[in-house]
Every structure is written in C-alpha cells, then in structure tokens.
Amino acid sequence: MIAPAAALFAFVAACSDTTTAPATPSSRSDNVMTQILSQTSTGDTKVNQATAGDTVITVFSVGTNTNNSATVPIGFLSKIDFPYQVGSICDPLLSSYGPGTWNDACVPLARNIIITAKTWLNAKGKLQTDFQPALRFVPGLQKSVGLLLKDAALAGTRIDFCTPAGCVDESLADPSLATYLDANNKFVARIIKHFSGYTVTAD
Numbered sequence: 001m002i003a004p005a006a007a008l009f010a011f012v013a014a015c016s017d018t019t020t021a022p023a024t025p026s027s028r029s030d031n032v033m034t035q036i037l038s039q040t041s042t043g044d045t046k047v048n049q050a051t052a053g054d055t056v057i058t059v060f061s062v063g064t065n066t067n068n069s070a071t072v073p074i075g076f077l078s079k080i081d082f083p084y085q086v087g088s089i090c091d092p093l094l095s096s097y098g099p100g101t102w103n104d105a106c107v108p109l110a111r112n113i114i115i116t117a118k119t120w121l122n123a124k125g126k127l128q129t130d131f132q133p134a135l136r137f138v139p140g141l142q143k144s145v146g147l148l149l150k151d152a153a154l155a156g157t158r159i160d161f162c163t164p165a166g167c168v169d170e171s172l173a174d175p176s177l178a179t180y181l182d183a184n185n186k187f188v189a190r191i192i193k194h195f196s197g198y199t200v201t202a203d
Helices: 004-014
Strands: 035-042 045-052 055-064 068-076 078-082 115-123 127-132 145-150 157-163 166-168 179-183 188-193 199-203
Touching: 045 068, 115 188, 127 145, 145 199, 157 188
Parallel strands: none
Antiparallel strands: 035 045, 045 055, 055 068, 055 115, 068 078, 078 145, 115 127, 127 199, 145 188, 157 166, 157 199, 179 188
C-alpha cells in the first residue's frame, strides 16, 4: 500500500487557533459576480469561475468518466483533485454523512454533480474555501480526494476543517489527514474525506 504522504505528493506533482471561528467572505461577495475569470471544459468536467468582491466563486460539474481524474482550479492558484471524478464521491442520497462516518463504506456516485466552491483570504490573510453541497468521499487511498491551497509561508501551516462553530485539525484523530508542504510550488496539501469548509492555519 502506498503511504498517504507518498500518494499525496504524487498527485501534487501531477497537478503541478483551532477554536477560532472561521472568517466569512466579505459582504461584497453577495453582489452580482463582477468578473468572469474562466469557462473551461475537460471531457465531461466543466468549470465556470467568477469573482464577487474579494471572493472567487467556482461552479463546476464533476463528470462520470471514472477513467480520468479531474483537477479543478478554485481560485488564488489553488485546486482540488478528484482521482476518479464521481467515482471518488459517495452518493449523497444513498450514503451516511457526519462525524464518525468519514471512513464508512458507501455507494459511489454514478451521475455528474454540480459543486460550488467559494475561496477568499480570511482576516488572518490565509486562504479559506467552502464547498457546497456537503459530500463525503469514497474511502480508500487510491480514490482519495486532494486539496491544494497556495500559501507562501509554508512553515508552521496546515489545512484545518472549518464549520460555523470553529476550525479543527482533523489529523489529530486521523493521521492520514496530515498536511504536507510542497516547497517548490508553495502549496499546502492534504487528503480530504468530506466537504464543506477548509482553511490554511498557522501555528
């Protein structure tokens, strides 16, 4: 079995305070999208991206071609990687969701799905991103979904999971969710097992 660190760095190369409540995007983000950044399509994965105030909003569909991976830009030079497209996603209509279920077996999604990502710099100047709808990912290292967030500081940083109640370092309970640093490309990266929100946190 490939070690989690090795697997994470493999896809990075290929794509080349924990109790503090997360900051939210500026109220300007509620305005009409002001600038279309890109409209792209790769196979059956389609990406539309725009800015609203200080927030990059990415609306993308993950396709059903499970033979190909899908790497989606989510703003600020950051990205998310689906190694098997929808084959990496648990069907939300047929699978459990919530703390304690992240490693449970599930029925993989067999249809395309539209996901919205909002990415911005929080009050600490760190990248924060939020995904909707809430989803869980198929357990198993070979199907692990990866999140890569740009951060020039690197040292002492990690990617925490965030809810309105605050942010938490998931690697304390699950070492496979540890954050790894890509010094060459200035990414902090980790496997994620579910949506919704994540932020770069400095110790």
